[in-house]
Amino acid sequence: MLERGGQLLFDKLTLRLHEPRIGLIGDNGAGKSSLLRLIAGLEQPQSGTVRVHGLDARRERAALPRQVGLMFQNPDDQIICPTVEEEVGFTLSAQGVPRRQARQQARDFLQARGLGHWSERAIAELSQGQRQQVCLLALQIGRPATLLLDEPFASLDLPSQYRLSHQILAGAQQLVFSTHVLDQVRGFERVLWLDRGRVREDGPGHEVCDAYRADVQRRADAMPACMDALPC
């Protein structure tokens, strides 16, 4: 059970997430980010347990970052270092790698991806899309088994979406990916449609996306026409 803002959000929710690519869809406030935060150990349920690759997300929270990395909706909520190299290296220092060695590994990691020229760049001078790329690199260098992505493409232009998508799919990690753009998860093995904290549909991406789209269409059809709804 999880309460947020004094409201019960998840109650008796039981999920096993084993598929390589899992999408999360649903209206604003449905609980997508909250579910990702539970898996990442950033929120704790008031009752019940969250197990991540065999770890208890409450009692073994310190060990979670080696297993799971969460990319926040807003890169500025994630980034804490002034330069790209420091930010990417920070993941390794947090895992116990000495700072100097972590910086060197970060440089090598960027170099290997054709981004050696980014090493010393100030994060503050990067665009939103570039900052999101840095967040993803900072997660990937830690090689977690699972990547949790919270609307990773929300504010990106098309070329940035392609770049980031390529970067995401190039990794071998399990993906759990929340989005409002159904096409991004339609081909996934499994998609969960969350509705006010409950799982409304759970199945192959194309089926669940179609069911959600049809429901949204039904609700839109039931709305008064725009002109009627506008104030005089």
Ligand SMILES: Nc1ncnc2c1ncn2[C@@H]1O[C@H](COP(=O)(O)OP(=O)(O)OP(=O)(O)O)[C@@H](O)[C@H]1O
């Ligand atoms: N920091 C917070 N404090 C209190 N309540 C919160 C907080 N963040 C979210 N909530 C509430 O938890 C519920 C689920 O929010 P959540 O952010 O998980 O939804 P979401 O599906 O990710 O929405 P969106 O599509 O808008 O990102 C909502 O009712 C929201 O009001």
